[in-house]
Amino acid sequence: xxxxxxxxxxxxxxxxxxxxxxxxxxxxxxxxxxxxxxxxxxxxxxxxxxxxxxxxxxxxxxxxxxxxxxxxxxxxxxxxxxxxxxxxxxxxxxxxxxxxxxxxxxxxxxxxxxxxxxxxxxxxxxxxxxxxxxxxxxxxxxxxxxxxxxxxxxxxxxxxxxxxxxxxxxxxxxxxxxxxxxxxxxxxxxxxxxxxxxxxxxxxxxxxxxx
Numbered sequence: 001x002x003x004x005x006x007x008x009x010x011x012x013x014x015x016x017x018x019x020x021x022x023x024x025x026x027x028x029x030x031x032x033x034x035x036x037x038x039x040x041x042x043x044x045x046x047x048x049x050x051x052x053x054x055x056x057x058x059x060x061x062x063x064x065x066x067x068x069x070x071x072x073x074x075x076x077x078x079x080x081x082x083x084x085x086x087x088x089x090x091x092x093x094x095x096x097x098x099x100x101x102x103x104x105x106x107x108x109x110x111x112x113x114x115x116x117x118x119x120x121x122x123x124x125x126x127x128x129x130x131x132x133x134x135x136x137x138x139x140x141x142x143x144x145x146x147x148x149x150x151x152x153x154x155x156x157x158x159x160x161x162x163x164x165x166x167x168x169x170x171x172x173x174x175x176x177x178x179x180x181x182x183x184x185x186x187x188x189x190x191x192x193x194x195x196x197x198x199x200x201x202x203x204x205x206x207x208x209x210x211x
Contacts, residue, residue, distance in 0.1 A: 037063025071095050075102045075136070083135035086128055088120075092145040095138055107132045111147060119149035122158055129162050137162065 027038075036042065042061040049056040064070040071094075079085060081103030087096060089108035099106050109128050111119040120139075129137070139159070141151035 037061060067092075068094050068098065071098050071138070072102075075099060075104065079104050079135050084132050086125070086132065086134040086137040086139075088139055088144065090146055091138070092140065099138070104135075107134050111144070111149065119144065119147060120151055120155055122155055125159070126162065 039058070041063055042058045045061050045063070046056045046058045062073075064073065075085075075098055079099075079102055083104050084107045085099045085104045086107045086109065087099070089110045091108075096106055107128055109121075109124050112121060113119070125137075128134070137159075139151075141156050143150065
């Protein structure tokens with residue numbers, strides 16, 4: 001296997017690292033434990049969501065220690081043993097392991113070839129929601145792992161209708177509810193429960209306008 005070429009550090013990343021080191025002293029005087037994340041980071045995430053069209057307050061931000069932490073929290077909040085979780089096939093292995101560890105059952109729906117620019121067959125996913133009645137849907141619309149596919153914006157927003165119309169008699173998820181009546185579907189870059197936005201620090205996400 002050929003050696004992987006080292007990528008140069010971008011100037012913007014260098015500046016951000018230097019600024020972070022300069023602010024380090026201000027954080028050393030406390031205990032270092034912030035249940036919901038560092039306040040200044042929560043404020044920055046709030047500004048980013050709001051600038052992209054999704055009004056957000058710092059009280060809604062929960063910073064996690066990576067994607068696996070966020071997935072585990074959401075599964076704990078929204079699912080119980082025996083609940084079905086709709087997933088893509090293939091998908092992020094650690095997410096599937098987290099579903100099984102929670103006692104959940106994965107309901108896989110196969111993806112088409114990503115080069116077809118339509119990896120997600122919404123007809124198949126909608127049928128799976130109707131027939132399997134999953135408690136939660138775990139999808140990766142941006143740079144899907146492991147295919148790298150990008151879900152079209154129209155498909156992302158079409159998926160929101162699952163909360164309302166894919167299961168007979170179901171109602172939209174209440175902001176106060178901790179156990180949704182239909183699969184949870186939220187804008188890319190957020191994992192939401194009862195008005196919270198759980199954010200794991202990952203890169204590479206393309207910008208979208210959400211609202």
